[in-house]
Amino acid sequence: MLDGLANIAGPGLTRPNIAPEATFTAALSAASGQAVETLRNAEGLSLKALQGEADTREVVDAVMNAEQTLQAAIAIRDKIVSSYLEISRMAI
Template sequence: MAAANLVGTPNPALTQAPVVPGLTAPNTLGQLIRGSIQQTIDITKQSENMSMGAIAGQTDMRDLVMAVANAELTLQTVVTVRDKVINAYNEIIKMPL
């Protein structure tokens, strides 16, 4: 029996990426960056809204702490990615033509 006969045709369910409703993959690096920046802005706004709710006594402190920690982690990630991009740019500039 040939090895090709043992393998058979690939199962489409196993070869295609899973589909998540409402989620589309970015087509370009620009779209990926734009989406990431928008997500960072949304997380920061959510944290600010939670802070305002806590001041007004409408938000649970536990939820506020989680929102602020999430915003802080997001900001640290953005700064780290920015630093990596700048370092990569500087390395490319140093390369001889």
């Protein structure tokens, strides 16, 4: 299951460190925590660049990585919502 998350995320998002017997909730929590950390890193580097303390290449890499992470998070969210809607339409 985690392989699927890593494939959706692309090369910018690394696989979270989760035990194989972890629950879906734990996996999703770890992935979202890592995504937030990636976005915060890009924001911090951007602020340092504005102050003249960071290299432009580092900032561009961090922002591109954050963009890929955000796109992956949006794709995962969309899949979860569509799955929920499909399940809610099922007849019991």
